[in-house]
Amino acid sequence: MMNLAPSDEQQGIAAASADFLTGQLPLTRLRELAAAADGDAVDDATWRRCADLGWLALSLSEEAGGLGLGLAEEVMLFQELGRHLAPGPFRSTVLGARIAARGGDTSLATAIGEGGRRVGMRLGELVIDTRPGDLLLELDEKGGRLYDVQAVEPVEGIDPGTRFGRATTAAQVAQLDDSLLMARARVLVGAELIGITEAVRDMSAEYARTRVQFGKPIGAFQAVKHRCADMAVAAYMTRAQLFQAALLVEAASGDADFHAACAYLLAVQGAKKSTADNIQNHGGIGYTWEHDAHLYLKRAVLLEHVLETSRATHRAVLAPARHEF
Known part of the structure; x- marks a missing residue:
């Protein structure tokens, strides 16, 4: 029987990550970083502190300077990164470190895991969170590759906490042929999306308790409380699927790709609807720039497209002739 409940150690990773992000990268800081058009999405000092905490090397072997943990521990971290809308190339850097380690470099x-080299990510014709001198991750169903980045032309994007651009790359520096690398990426992005769903669920529930109309909290009205309930259900069912997928991908199970794709699709659907409903629950203020609700919606939209087309993910769901549960 598979135990999907997080261990005390895994819950400790989540709690420590949440404490750090609350103190060092609150949404007010995200807005400050976003306002600096010529700056990075995350400052070097904070990035180094994240590396010192081991966030970039959780699943690297100790020989490569990592902590020797697994995908389940990374899921706990990435849920908090999603919940706090943490800026910076965390997902691509973690995957890039894995490509380098498994590729023999x-x-x-070690340099990536210690924060010395950041890894941006290609997104179609654009790149995200990439600077000259960084590495660039290209990911597909067959595996992943890392390239040196020569130059980046900034492009305006939808998510204020993410830097977009067009990059000129140089030589390929690492490659990993691993069909489960995409499944691993889907699990990590799915974890971010669950964090977003849970954050807007809590935001809506708190507002529904305190906002009063017609002499009663708006949470007493069916239209509002049903939306809040849908958010809770979306987070609950996606979490179970995601934890199972993480364990199966880590074990290189034959149906790991199917379960990772299912988790990712559930996470995308839950986050998109929940972030939109959260804006609706907040009424007029939910549509303003000053309110944080739109930041979650924009990150959810980005994460829907950060890996590949939804058609490719659906192909992974439909591929097996038979499923074992």
Whole structure:
């Protein structure tokens, strides 16, 4: 029987990550970073502190400078990164470190894990969170590759906490042929999306308790409380699927790709609807720039497209002739 409940150690990772992000990268800080058009999405000092906490090397082997943990522990971290809308190339850097380590370049993996080299990500014709001198991750169903970045032309994007651009790359520096690398990426992005769903669920529930109309809290009205309930259900059912997918991907199970794709699709659907409903629950103020609700919606839209087309993910769901549960 598979135990999907997080261990005390895993819950400790989530709690410590939440404490750090609340103190060091609150949404007010995200807005400050976003306002600096010529700056990075995350400052070097904060990035280094995240690396010192081991966030970039949780699943790297100790020989590569990592902590030797697994995908389940990374899921706990990435849920908090999503919940706090943390800026910075966390997902691509973690995947890039894995490509370097599994590809045999231990020194490069160590440099990435220690925060010395950041890894941006290609997104169609654009790149995200990429600077000149960084590495660039290209990911597909067959595996992943890392390239040196020569130049980046900034492009305006939808998510204020993410930097977009067009990049000129140089030589390929690492490659990993692993069909489960995409499944691993889907699990990590799915974890971010669950964090977003849970954040807007809590935001809506709190507002529904305190906002009064017609002499009673708006949470007493069916239209509002049903939307809040739908958010809670979306987070609950996606969490179970995601934890199972993380364990199966880590074990290289034959149906890991199917379960990772299912978790990712559930997470996308839950986050998109929940972030939109959260704006609706907040009424007129939910549509303003000053309110944080739109930041969650924009990150959810980005994460829907950050890996590949939804058609490719649906192909992974439909591929197996038979499923074992």
